[in-house]
Amino acid sequence: xxxxxxxxxxxxxxxxxxxxxxxxxxxxxxxxxxxxxxxxxxxxxxxxxxxxxxxxxxxxxxxxxxxxxxxxxxxxxxxxxxxxxxxxxxxxxxxxxxxxxxxxxxxxxxxxxxxxxxxxxxxxxxxxxxxxxxxxxxxxxxxxxxxxxxxxxxxxxxxxxxxxxxxxxxxxxxxxxxxxxxxxxxxxxxxxxxxxxxxxxxxxxxxxxxxxxxxxxxxxxxxxxxxxxxxxxxxxxxxxxxxxxxxxxxxxxxxxxxxxxxxxxxxxxxxxxxxxxxxxxxxxxxxxxxxxxxxxxxxxxxxxxxxxxxxxxxxxxxxxxxxxxxxxxxxxxxxxxxxxxxxxxxxxxxxxxxxxxxxxxxxxxxxxxxxxxxxxxxxxxxxxxxxxxxxxxxxxxxxxxxxxxxxxxxxxxxxxxxxxxxxxxxxxxxxxxxxxxxxxxxxxxxxxx
Amino acid sequence: xxxxxxxxxxxxxxxxxxxxxxxxxxxxxxxxxxxxxxxxxxxxxxxxxxxxxxxxxxxxxxxxxxxxxxxxxxxxxxxxxxxxxxxxxxxxxxxxxxxxxxxxxxxxxxxxxxxxxxxxxxxxxxxxxxxxxxxxxxxxxxxxxxxxxxxxxxxxxxxxxxxxxxxxxxxxxxxxxxxxxxxxxxxxxxxxxxxxxxxxxxxxxxxxxxxxxxx
Numbered sequence: 001x002x003x004x005x006x007x008x009x010x011x012x013x014x015x016x017x018x019x020x021x022x023x024x025x026x027x028x029x030x031x032x033x034x035x036x037x038x039x040x041x042x043x044x045x046x047x048x049x050x051x052x053x054x055x056x057x058x059x060x061x062x063x064x065x066x067x068x069x070x071x072x073x074x075x076x077x078x079x080x081x082x083x084x085x086x087x088x089x090x091x092x093x094x095x096x097x098x099x100x101x102x103x104x105x106x107x108x109x110x111x112x113x114x115x116x117x118x119x120x121x122x123x124x125x126x127x128x129x130x131x132x133x134x135x136x137x138x139x140x141x142x143x144x145x146x147x148x149x150x151x152x153x154x155x156x157x158x159x160x161x162x163x164x165x166x167x168x169x170x171x172x173x174x175x176x177x178x179x180x181x182x183x184x185x186x187x188x189x190x191x192x193x194x195x196x197x198x199x200x201x202x203x204x205x206x207x208x209x210x211x212x213x214x215x216x217x218x219x220x221x222x223x224x225x226x227x228x229x230x231x232x233x234x235x236x237x238x239x240x241x242x243x244x245x246x247x248x249x250x251x252x253x254x255x256x257x258x259x260x261x262x263x264x265x266x267x268x269x270x271x272x273x274x275x276x277x278x279x280x281x282x283x284x285x286x287x288x289x290x291x292x293x294x295x296x297x298x299x300x301x302x303x304x305x306x307x308x309x310x311x312x313x314x315x316x317x318x319x320x321x322x323x324x325x326x327x328x329x330x331x332x333x334x335x336x337x338x339x340x341x342x343x344x345x346x347x348x349x350x351x352x353x354x355x356x357x358x359x360x361x362x363x364x365x366x367x368x369x370x371x372x373x374x375x376x377x378x379x380x381x382x383x384x385x386x387x388x389x390x391x392x393x394x395x396x397x398x399x400x401x402x403x404x405x406x407x408x409x410x411x412x413x414x415x416x417x418x419x420x421x422x423x424x425x426x427x428x429x430x431x432x433x434x435x436x437x438x439x440x441x442x443x444x445x446x447x448x449x
Numbered sequence: 450x451x452x453x454x455x456x457x458x459x460x461x462x463x464x465x466x467x468x469x470x471x472x473x474x475x476x477x478x479x480x481x482x483x484x485x486x487x488x489x490x491x492x493x494x495x496x497x498x499x500x501x502x503x504x505x506x507x508x509x510x511x512x513x514x515x516x517x518x519x520x521x522x523x524x525x526x527x528x529x530x531x532x533x534x535x536x537x538x539x540x541x542x543x544x545x546x547x548x549x550x551x552x553x554x555x556x557x558x559x560x561x562x563x564x565x566x567x568x569x570x571x572x573x574x575x576x577x578x579x580x581x582x583x584x585x586x587x588x589x590x591x592x593x594x595x596x597x598x599x600x601x602x603x604x605x606x607x608x609x610x611x612x613x614x615x616x617x618x619x620x621x622x623x624x625x626x627x628x629x630x631x632x633x634x635x636x637x638x639x640x641x642x643x644x645x646x647x648x649x650x651x652x653x654x655x656x657x658x659x660x661x662x663x664x
Contacts, residue, residue, distance in 0.1 A: 091657040411551070
């Protein structure tokens with residue numbers, strides 16, 4: 001619509017403020033805006049990007065101050081997805097908390113659940129009593145989740161830089177992992193599958209063979225994306241030496257995860273401070289030395305294979321422990337019923353209902369008390385951390401000895417990592433902001449909680 | 450920890466009539482004092498090193514608590530900045546990363562209502578400790594640690610937003626998650642959760658913050 005004088009866009013407008021002229025740009029009026037700005041003597045332009053913008057990786061608002069094409073100052077506006085989960089947890093039982101925290105970082109729900117449950121178990125002092133099979137299932141679910149999360153990181157990251165096909169491949173593979181989640185937990189996202197004391201239910205029949213099949217599939221199909229992007233000259237031009245952040249920057253800003261490992265430091269809590277028995281698995285910590293977006297991309301690509309290796313080892317372990325318990329034996333903590341899939345969806349198993357309604361009044365009372373009131377957790381505070389796909393996911397839990405948490409705080413890796421946007425972008429070009437933010441892979445549900 | 454351990458009655462019922470007959474029972478709080486040495490694990494070493502590097506140790510550290518395999522140092526708020534710098538810079542301590550700050554509100558703990566908790570991580574030594582600082586609600590000021598760990602910037606803004614703790618020396622202490630003009634600090638215990646009653650088949654379920662709770 002460049003030279004067409006009669007064109008009128010009702011949404012594109014400009015108005016005068018004390019800060020200068022403010023333009024609302026809609027996309028069809030670039031030439032007009034560019035001409036007007038060109039006539040202005042001042043070089044400094046402030047661009048507001050987001051929160052509703054397809055390339056800001058969620059509802060993230062970026063305020064960019066430009067000098068020509070160069071960014072002189074970058075600020076983030078967050079809080080658009082704040083849902084008060086931490087506050088809400090204070091009004092539910094410890095078990096119900098799982099259902100809330102799983103919704104924080106919605107691409108890595110199983111990590112939120114595990115970190116939270118490890119914290120509750122540490123407060124209860126039952127860490128050692130969680131059955132081995134439950135722990136192996138947790139590890140397997142987390143590693144599958146790491147794959148699905150990295151798939152979104154790679155797919156949307158590529159999409160934001162204009163590469164559409166990797167996104168299609170990535171989401172195709174992610175879908176297979178989500179199918180596994182659905183098979184095992186009944187849900188694709190926000191499963192509340194991992195509970196204090198173990199997991200909600202054992203694997204259904206045939207799950208392990210389905211997982212083995214899927215692993216084969218994934219391993220073969222990961223190559224599609226690798227072939228498209230690794231070494232691709234356009235991709236490298238967009239990501240190499242972009243979003244640079246060195247080790248000193250990472251430590252002072254509290255940045256962890258792939259961004260930290262891209263500086264060459266092999267810091268992965270699974271190796272350095274193992275939890276859930278990670279010391280018993282064979283896998284490598286992937287690092288890069290370039291400290292840029294391309295390095296982080298390579299780390300994510302290669303971590304997929306490591307996660308598959310761990311899942312394979314889990315499957316081998318689970319085959320051997322068929323039939324062992326998946327919930328702590330302490331009846332004061334363990335949910336009274338195993339869940340079962342019925343005609344109307346997931347619910348208490350019919351066998352259990354028959355028992356509490358027909359045979360045992362005490363079992364009914366116990367079930368009622370535990371579900372409505374919850375279990376008591378000794379007073380104190382703990383901090384537990386797991387290595388989520390984005391870095392150190394920490395949980396600070398405080399108990400006052402009651403059946404509800406006194407305080408739940410999540411140290412979200414997305415939140416801390418996103419702070420480094422300014423350090424990565426200032427001095428760069430506006431197009432590089434998108435590459436840098438995509439390489440941090442922030443999930444706004446986790447940032448805002 | 451504080452008076453939150455104290456309670457009355459049996460079965461922990463709060464917020465509704467007590468039918469157990471034990472309503473008059475009062476439980477004293479287990480006010481945790483400082484832990485005794487040896488602390489176990491690497492905690493003695495950390496305390497010794499800090500004492501060596503920081504002459505004002507006994508004045509700055511109010512108490513040391515070792516609980517569930519974690520070390521918490523309660524630091525006087527006037528000294529937190531010095532302690533943080535020493536923890537970061539002393540080669541034998543080297544806590545390079547501060548994992549943010551978490552607030553907790555204890556309304557019963559008079560004069561120390563607001564707590565700020567800093568989990569620290571040392572990559573060099575593969576260790577974790579925790580610092581805890583308190584401030585009264587009437588004077589909710591704690592020195593900012595942004596100059597020691599720049600990454601605390603957003604975390605302190607969040608804790609200010611949620612608890613109203615004012616971090617002195619923070620470069621731009623504004624709300625971060627709530628809108629700029631929001632009144633009150635949502636994570637304080639006296640701030641209501643909100644919510645409405647829900648009716649289902651004639652029965653009314655109160656909102657979560659008005660349901661019976663147990664302790």
